[in-house]
Amino acid sequence: MPLDRADLKLLELLQRDGRATAQALSEAVNLSARATLNRVRRLEAQGLIEGYRALVHRAALGEQVSVFAEIALKDQRQATVQRFEKRMAAAPEVVACYLVSGRYDYLVRVACRDLAQYRDLTSAWLDDVGLGIEKIVTSTELQTIKEFAGFPLPRS
Structure with missing residues (x-):
């Protein structure tokens, strides 16, 4: 499935901060928190998001x-x-x-x-x-x- 502007923005935001809340992400992409969470889960299921990790100084x-x-x-x-x-x-x-x-x-x-x-x-x-x-x-x-x-x- 091709990525739209909201998907790309979500990927950009999550690369910067994998702990961003659904609420913060939803405000950045102008979607409801539920719709945003569904998109993130779809991106994870498709393998576009491989995981999350902490960057240790x-x-x-x-x-x-x-x-x-x-x-x-x-x-x-x-x-x-x-x-x-x-x-x-x-x-x-x-x-x-x-x-x-x-x-x-x-x-x-x-x-x-x-x-x-x-x-x-x-x-x-x-x-x-x-x-x-x-x-x-x-x-x-x-x-x-x-x-x-x-x-x-x-x-x-």
């Missing part, structure tokens, strides 16, 4: 380093790719992992308490022959300029 977690790891695999066999992706998905330090095109296969964002923990983590990955990692090129985040805050939505 990094300072609350103590000192951490954020590292971007460019990872190249030795081969592209399905078994190797699946093992690697499963390991990345299970690692709590991996906060994002993307399959990309270009000179490496994956861009992985890792959060660790310090660089020693990152070194130990990546050394374990490299030592695990089953992961099939050829090389890891690391860039350390110095400052976050803009964090992901939702996808741009089409204008109606």
Whole structure:
């Protein structure tokens, strides 16, 4: 079902504040609270809204380093790719992992308490022959300029 102006506005508002009340949302889209809630539930049922989560301020977690790891695999066999992706998905330090095109296969964002923990983590990955990692090129985040805050939505 195509998205209308109210749907797009709801998605925009919920990306900014997933805890917005039905009343606040309804006022922003000029619909009744019941109609607004029905739209939100439809967007959820259609999979356009995948979930809601709290964004925890990094300072609350103590000192951490954020590292971007460019990872190249030795081969592209399905078994190797699946093992690697499963390991990345299970690692709590991996906060994002993307399959990309270009000179490496994956861009992985890792959060660790310090660089020693990152070194130990990546050394374990490299030592695990089953992961099939050829090389890891690391860039350390110095400052976050803009964090992901939702996808741009089409204008109606």
